Amino acid sequence: AQKVTQAQTEISVVEKEDVTLDCVYETRDTTYYLFWYKQPPSGELVFLIRRNSFDEQNEISGRYSWNFQKSTSSFNFTITASQVVDSAVYFCALSENSNSGYALNFGKGTSLLVTP
Amino acid sequence: DADVTQTPRNRITKTGKRIMLECSQTKGHDRMYWYRQDPGLGLRLIYYSFDVKDINKGEISDGYSVSRQAQAKFSLSLESAIPNQTALYFCATSSGGFVTDTQYFGPGTRLTVL
Numbered sequence: 001a002q003k004v005t006q007a008q009t010e011i012s013v014v015e016k017e018d019v020t021l022d023c024v025y026e027t028r029d030t031t032y033y034l035f036w037y038k039q040p041p042s043g044e045l046v047f048l049i050r051r052n053s054f055d056e057q058n059e060i061s062g063r064y065s066w067n068f069q070k071s072t073s074s075f076n077f078t079i080t081a082s083q084v085v086d087s088a089v090y091f092c093a094l095s096e097n098s099n100s101g102y103a104l105n106f107g108k109g110t111s112l113l114v115t116p
Numbered sequence: 117d118a119d120v121t122q123t124p125r126n127r128i129t130k131t132g133k134r135i136m137l138e139c140s141q142t143k144g145h146d147r148m149y150w151y152r153q154d155p156g157l158g159l160r161l162i163y164y165s166f167d168v169k170d171i172n173k174g175e176i177s178d179g180y181s182v183s184r185q186a187q188a189k190f191s192l193s194l195e196s197a198i199p200n201q202t203a204l205y206f207c208a209t210s211s212g213g214f215v216t217d218t219q220y221f222g223p224g225t226r227l228t229v230l
Contacts, residue, residue: 009156035218045206045221091158101172102210103149104219106158 003027004094006107013082013114021077021110023092029053034068034075035093035104045091051075082114119143120222122207128228129197137192137225139207146211148190149219150174150182153204162205165190197229 005024013019025034036048049059051068059066063080079086089111093104120141129135139148146167151159151174161174163182171184179201183191194201204226208219 004158037221043204043226044223047218047220050218093159101149101161101164101166101174102147102217103161103164103174104151104159104208106160108156108158 002107003105004092004107006090006092006110008110009108010111010113013112015084015114015116016081017114018078018080019082019112019114021079021090021092021112023075023077023107025073025075025092025094027073027094027096029096031097033095035095036066036075036077037091037093039089039091039109041088048077048090079112082112084114084116087112087114120207120209120220122205122222122225124225125223126226128230130230131196131198133197135194135197135227137205137207137227139190139192139222141188141207141209141222143209143211143220144187145209145220146187147209147217147219148184149208149210150180150190150192151206151208152176152201153206153224159206162192194227194229197227199229201227202229203227 003026032053034051038046065078067076089109091109092107123138149164150162153159165171165184168184181193204224206224207222210217210219
């Protein structure tokens with residue numbers, strides 16, 4: 001079963017619009033970690049944020065912000081005033097401490113296109 | 117210099133050939149991972165290793181083998197490549213301990229099996 005669901009396959013916005021990328025996860029662990037990675041057209045995976053299950057504080061980093069809500073098992077990512085350089089595929093990932101290897105379970109990704 | 121490197125970056129091979137993908141890291145991390153990415157499927161775990169003597173299968177290990185030659189090196193082999201192994205392969209590393217640390221990824225190897 002898919003443990004991380006990114007329901008939005010593709011999103012297209014015009015530059016300067018705000019956009020939210022949704023991530024819903026499923027776990028029975030009380031200790032787990034959530035991540036967001038960015039994959040620009042060049043293909044590499046860029047780490048954006050790591051959040052543990054005991055820290056529900058929202059986080060803001062420049063134009064990026066993350067909303068973690070355990071009650072709805074969601075870890076959504078918002079880009080404010082989007083720019084063309086934000087065009088990429090964004091992956092949400094879950095790591096459960098009970099999972100051997102502390103490996104990441106990735107969602108299928110959301111492809112974001114920001115047009116001028 | 118990049119902390120996690122992968123060689124080759126691109127490779128085209130034929131069905132039945134043996135191929136090795138290599139990963140090296142200078143981060144001093146204990147844990148290393150191999151994932152593959154297929155369009156629309158995200159990344160899936162092939163193998164992982166906690167140290168030179170500790171190697172474990174991931175979700176999709178069939179058709180693959182690995183070797184941890186040193187703390188800094190983790191190789192992925194396809195003993196007899198088949199077309200459905202065409203994918204983008206990523207190596208990742210993270211530090212040890214009993215919690216999940218951030219995984220840092222290499223630039224990826226694009227493999228095409230004809």
